[in-house]
Amino acid sequence: MKKEDRHQKAIQEIQAIRSKNLQANELANDLIGGSLSTLAQCITLTESSVPSDRKKAQEILQLVQPRAGKSIRIGISGVPGAGKSTFIEAFGVWLCEQGHKVAVLAVDPSSETGKGSILGDKTRMHELAARPDAFIRPSPSSGNLGGVARKTRESIYLCEASGFDVILIETVGVGQNETTVHGMVDVFVLISVAGTGDELQGIKRGITELADIVLVNKADGSNLPMAKAARQDMVRAFHLMPEKESGWTPQAQLCSALEKTGLSEAWEQIARYQEHTVSNGFFEKHRLDQLNNWLHDYLRDELWDRFLHHQEVQKQFETISKQVVSLKLPVATAAEQLLNIYNKD
Numbered sequence: 001m002k003k004e005d006r007h008q009k010a011i012q013e014i015q016a017i018r019s020k021n022l023q024a025n026e027l028a029n030d031l032i033g034g035s036l037s038t039l040a041q042c043i044t045l046t047e048s049s050v051p052s053d054r055k056k057a058q059e060i061l062q063l064v065q066p067r068a069g070k071s072i073r074i075g076i077s078g079v080p081g082a083g084k085s086t087f088i089e090a091f092g093v094w095l096c097e098q099g100h101k102v103a104v105l106a107v108d109p110s111s112e113t114g115k116g117s118i119l120g121d122k123t124r125m126h127e128l129a130a131r132p133d134a135f136i137r138p139s140p141s142s143g144n145l146g147g148v149a150r151k152t153r154e155s156i157y158l159c160e161a162s163g164f165d166v167i168l169i170e171t172v173g174v175g176q177n178e179t180t181v182h183g184m185v186d187v188f189v190l191i192s193v194a195g196t197g198d199e200l201q202g203i204k205r206g207i208t209e210l211a212d213i214v215l216v217n218k219a220d221g222s223n224l225p226m227a228k229a230a231r232q233d234m235v236r237a238f239h240l241m242p243e244k245e246s247g248w249t250p251q252a253q254l255c256s257a258l259e260k261t262g263l264s265e266a267w268e269q270i271a272r273y274q275e276h277t278v279s280n281g282f283f284e285k286h287r288l289d290q291l292n293n294w295l296h297d298y299l300r301d302e303l304w305d306r307f308l309h310h311q312e313v314q315k316q317f318e319t320i321s322k323q324v325v326s327l328k329l330p331v332a333t334a335a336e337q338l339l340n341i342y343n344k345d
Contacts, residue, residue, distance in 0.1 A: 024059035031060070031162050032067055036135055039162045043137060046154040061154060064161035069287070071160045072274060075181045077171045077207060078191030083217040087191055087257035088168055089125040094263045095166055096133045103159040104128070106138040106170045107152055107181055135164065153184055153294050182210045183293055186283065187273050189266070190214045194223060194230035208234075209241060212250055213269050219254035219262065227254055246282045248273055312341050 030038040045057040078084045092102045104125070128134050137155060156167055171181050182188050190211035208214065214234050219227035234252035244250070251269050255262025277283040307313060320337055323329035329337075 024056050025063060027056075028060050028063035028161075031064060031158065034163050036132075036162075039135060039158060040137070042158050043151075043155050046158070047151050057154070061157055064158065067161040068157040069160060071156075071165045071167050072187070072270065073156060073167045073169065073185040074270060075169050075171065075178075075185035075188040076191060077178050077181070077188070077210075078193075078217075082191040082193045083257050084170055084191050085125060087215070087217055087255065088170060089128045090257045090260050091263050091266065092125070092128040092134055092168065093131065094260070095267070096128075096131050098267075100166045101133045101164045102128070102135075102166045102168065103162075103164040104134070104136040104168045104170065105152055105155050105159070106136075135159065135162075152181070153290075156184065178207050178210055184290055186277075186286065187212045187270055189270070192216050192230065192234070193218050194226035208237070212244075212246070212248055212273055213266070214250065214252040215255045215262065215266055216252060217255055217257055220256040220259045246273075246277050246286075247280055248276055307338075307342055310342050310345075312344070313338055316341055 027038055027042055031042055042057065042060055045053045045060070048054060048057070076084060076088060088104060092104060095102050125136060129136050152169065156169075159167055167185075169181055169185055171178055188210050190208060190213070192208075192214055194216060214231075216227045216231045216234070219231075231252045231254055238250045238252070241250070251272075253262055253265050253269060255266055274283065277286070317338065320329065320334045324331055324334045
């Protein structure tokens with residue numbers, strides 16, 4: 001599905017709600033009942049910039065909140081080419097076969113030039129997408145990581161309210177979005193691959209330091225010896241890292257998404273991590289911290305949005321901005337002037 005097709009589908013989802021004039025409580029009831037089409041429509045409402053849509057989305061979130069929070073939220077990252085999508089599909093199908101309901105949310109930072117999707121079309125996970133107990137949704141950011149954080153958090157709640165007990169949140173593995181996603185999941189999994197130096201470069205980039213579990217993918221065929229060596233390198237590297245607040249020692253496992261091996265072992269490690277952090281109180285503390293951070297992020301995004309849409313600020317912004325780029329006005333002074341305009345109301 002191309003970017004234009006996804007955009008058209010989102011418009012159709014909004015139009016479907018408006019044409020039926022469905023109230024928030026009706027949508028919430030359908031969502032709780034497990035309707036995937038309603039889940040998609042509700043997520044589209046959260047992504048809408050129309051005030052009435054956003055208001056309805058917030059009403060739905062408030063109605064379904066008691067149903068949320070009953071999943072394991074798993075962040076999955078890794079550099080392009082590590083096999084994340086192949087792993088997620090194989091892992092998701094395996095989880096469904098074990099009786100779980102799996103939602104995949106892709107934090108998808110759009111290209112800064114063409115605004116297109118970097119992660120691409122998530123519906124290429126054909127086998128997983130065809131299952132009635134799975135749901136896949138990309139969230140293109142158009143360069144706004146804050147917006148993605150807000151939308152993804154809301155999408156998590158909606159998916160949980162709809163009965164999904166495993167939420168997989170994929171990132172592209174190239175920047176700030178890893179830290180953003182790390183702050184909204186229970187466990188962070190890094191997909192690595194041997195033979196490219198990613199295991200060491202990941203440590204330099206800081207991505208590996210975020211990981212609770214590292215899965216060395218493509219551990220099959222002639223690549224198996226290199227994968228085993230890469231796993232050992234990871235294990236040694238973990239001992240050089242500072243102790244995590246969770247008290248958990250990061251683990252490294254082998255897997256092959258292509259051959260569908262190591263999937264049960266990956267789930268076992270995730271379950272062990274959850275058991276460990278629940279028993280020492282970190283799991284609950286981390287969830288509460290996430291809510292607090294969500295509040296701060298939401299306020300920051302909302303204030304910024306209101307500031308940019310302030311009528312008088314819009315009138316003066318371009319003039320003041322030109323004075324800054326022509327070096328006639330310091331940045332701090334310009335910002336102060338615009339804030340004073342906003343605060344007059």
